[in-house]
Amino acid sequence: MAEEQKNGCSPSDCAGCAHADSCGSKPQDFKKPANQYSSIKNVIAVVSGKGGVGKSMVTASLARMMKEQGFSVGILDADITGPSIPKMYGIHEKAGGNEEVIFPCIAKDGTEIMSVNLLLPNESDPVIWRGPVISGVVTQFWTDVAWGELDYLFVDMPPGTGDVPLTVFQSLPVNGVVIVTSPQDLVQMIVKKAYNMAEQMNIPVLGIVENYSYLVCPDCGKKIAVFGESHIDEVAAELGIPVLGKMPIDAGLAEAVENENFSEVSNEYLAAAVNKI
Known part of the structure; x- marks a missing residue:
């Protein structure tokens, strides 16, 4: 009895069982293998519990800073219904491919980018798909895109804890x-x-980045807490994770996004995040 599993099977029963990989005797592995044209050393997911907090800005900033340090970098835009990464980098052409794979588009700084906007006939067309279809597309961005050799692949996740974040955490080998x-x-x-959610999926949380932390007065240099006083340090301490950066409302960053030249940006506010990664 001591050897019995919760499902009533013993180790001897599981040996040679055709269903041993799918029953409750051990955790099921849903990881999808990358294709033969991809060799990715590290996968970093950038997440947020809600929208409108600048998650894509942070994703692109981390990718840029890692690129500046000489690493080969890609961005998988998993925010299928609200893709913004291609426009930030000024990419409007369509992704190419052949019968086997899809080729990511290359930004001016060499960052490889894959997004649903690179596949749509018109980039302003809405993506009116149900959850399973969206999740399937995100999985294909991992299995069917020829990423080549990358040191880091950053995944710009949609907000929340729904289908797509679950798919990414289960299907991709996320390192942090x-x-x-x-x-x-x-x-x-x-x-x-x-x-x-990350904890339940056994994925390490590297830390927290706070966006819109303050606004620097152009006249006196005073930091103004536009959205109220920050409590991020207390939250981070409670969870036992570090604060990786506090980004102010920076007109220069916003201008780079609007002018579609994020490939020239260097976001000094996230130096600690880059060191942690």
């Missing part, structure tokens, strides 16, 4: 998660949701 938040009190609860 960066959580993006903003100072509002409500967001503290949302951060914990994102953290708890």
Whole structure:
């Protein structure tokens, strides 16, 4: 009896059983293999519990800084219904491919990018798909895109803890998660949701980045807490993870996004995040 599993099977019963990999005797592995044209050393997911906190900005910033340090970098835009990465880099052409694979588009700084906007006939067309279809597309961005040799692949996740984040955590070999938040009190609860999801999926949380932390007065240099005083340090201490950066409202970064030249940006506010990664 001591050897019996929770499902009533003993180790001797499982040996040679055709269903041993799918029953409750051991955890089921849903990881999808990359294709023969991809060799990716590290996969970093950038997540947020809610939308509008600048998750794509943080994703692109981390990718840029790693690129500046000489690493080969790619961005998988998993925010299928709200893709923004291609426009930030000024990419409007369509991704190519053949019968075997899809080729990512290359930004001016050499960053490889794959997004649903690179496949749509018109980039302003809405993506009106149900969850399983969206999740399937995200999986294909891993299995069917010829990423080549990358040191880091950053995954720009959609907000929340729904189908796509679950698919990414289960299907991709994610090495770590960066959580993006903003100072509002409500967001503290949302951060914990994102953290708890990663914990339940056994994926390390590298730390938290707070966006919109403050605004620097152009006249006196005073830091103004536009969205209220930050409590991110207390939240991070409670969860036992570091704060990787506090990004202010920076007109220069916003201008780079609007002008579609993020490939020239260097976001000094995330130096600690880059060191952690």
